[in-house]
Amino acid sequence: MEPELQALMRYFPYESLRREQRKVMLAAYRAMAEGRDALIEAASGVGKTIAVLTAAMPFVEDGHRVVYLTRTHAEIDKVVEEVARMAELGHPVRAVMVRGKSGLCLNPLASGLPPGLLDEFCSLAKSVGMCSLSAAGTRLAPFNFTSRELVEACREARACPYEVLMSHLAEGDVVVMTYNYLVDGELRERVLRPAMSADKAPIVVMDEAHNVQELLHSADSVKVSLADVRRAVEVLRAELPRARLTRALASLARSLARAASLLSSGRTSVPLSVSAPLESLEAARSALAEAARARLPEGPAAVRPLLHLRSILRLLERSVREGHAVVLSREGGELRMEAFNPNPLRLRGAVRRRRALVAMSATLSSVEFYSEILGARDPIVKRVPSPYVRNAAFLIYTGLDTSFKSRGDELYESVVELISDVDAHLPSGHSMVVFVPSAEFLSELLVRGLVYRVGRAVLVNPPPGELGENVVLVSVLGGRLSEGVDLRVSLCLIVGVPYARPDYKVMAVMREYSSVFPGRARRYAYVLPAVRRAIQASGRLLRGPRDRGVVVFADRRYLRLLRYFPRWLAAHVRAVRRREELLKAVALFPYGSPRWPP
Structure with missing residues (x-):
């Protein structure tokens, strides 16, 4: 065992370290030790979060703060829970999450308002004496609290959860927040800058960093x-x-x-x-x-x-x-x-003062693009394959073309029949998820009776906590079911390539990319975002060692796009042309026991 790894293992809160976690941990540690940046493309389910947090702990003990950026609030709680596990080993590490007032506000008047209006309501209610909650007079310290734990503790202490968080922001060793605090200029100045203003330069971690391209505009x-x-x-x-x-x-x-x-x-x-x-x-x-x-x-x-x-x-x-x-x-x-703002370089200076930046995702291609938009310094590039890739069959079904010019009654009817056939050949007890390119595409399938033409119950865009057993989940590529959640399915059917419709925003981005990335604009602004959405959706199937199943990319255009897939995945994909061949592969795959309950 490498000396660095041996020293890091005292922070690691689990009994065993996977080979893939070891690779992520050492790449992140090397970047932090050398004052460089790291771009890590590691498959879903590897355990990237705890690997990078473990790598950062010696630097936290030396006075460096970790600023950890995620896409969703659920992912914030996961990071806090991992830090809490390390603290239980006796390491004095404190995580503070940053959340907006939505989901935290205890004022009963706020329950009648949409989340987006809570900031406006809060200042108004305080100005007229209709909210007396604050952080004053409470000794509550929100270290290593998930959002639910914080709300309950503040309810008991009669304190404002948001103000409690903000009053302890400078005391956190690991400060966790969503990307909104990076891309929104006002939030960046009000929250992110203070979080990064410790005496020693912070370590910045960007989890699911593929989201940066979509969010920065x-x-x-x-x-x-x-x-x-x-x-x-x-x-x-x-x-x-x-x-x-x-x-x-x-x-x-x-x-x-x-x-x-x-x-x-x-x-x-x-x-x-x-x-x-x-x-x-x-x-x-x-x-x-x-x-x-x-x-x-x-x-x-x-x-x-x-x-x-x-x-x-x-x-x-x-x-x-x-x-x-x-x-x-x-x-x-x-x-x-x-x-x-279509400028792809507008965030390069947002985290200029840092000891290291670690950007990681299952889909961080092209790394050259991310290196440029993040202003990465002599980056360490590490690609880590999925340890579970052999537990699945990855197929490109070439008997379908869902391009805009092909869309019409015949195509939509063919897709409904394909979903029905795959459902009929998937063994009983197993669930499947179907992803389609857009909400309009989904509406066309529903109009044609999709819900009534499959044997299993069909759930359209269900909340992640209400997925059910032996069902067909249906959602849009890029939607809430397509990344960051464990769907407990045995088959993932990705229908079509989720290219953005060439509207005003897409064309403005293409023009800007043409000047910044000459010769690469279409690939960076149009092709790679579509491929990333599809790959992220495929990752809903393999989340752990028990997972087995089939992933189908149902569109012949994926044959041309295979060169943009992560290398570890592209090597395991095979094409099938006839529907009978596809259905045979679905029926004969050795799924094992259904994944419900978890």
């Missing part, structure tokens, strides 16, 4: 309810004498409605022109705050439209100040306004 976003916007304008028109201000807001409401109608005609995103000067936006936000303050005693429903419009104006104000474009898009039936 969105500086901020809010959901848009046209009904709430109209109601807020009517309230201001009735209560404020400033006709010029209310006319401007009414004009904004009409612009949003026109943009929404364009989205209804088939577009997926449209740009919005912000003509109002910064002073007018600030004045309008102030007027909305006054109106909301007066109405707050009437309850959340009375202030919701005002807070909603105020959050929209805040995004517009930031976009004007920071030079972002404003885009309206439709996601799963919801309108969303976004402060959009």
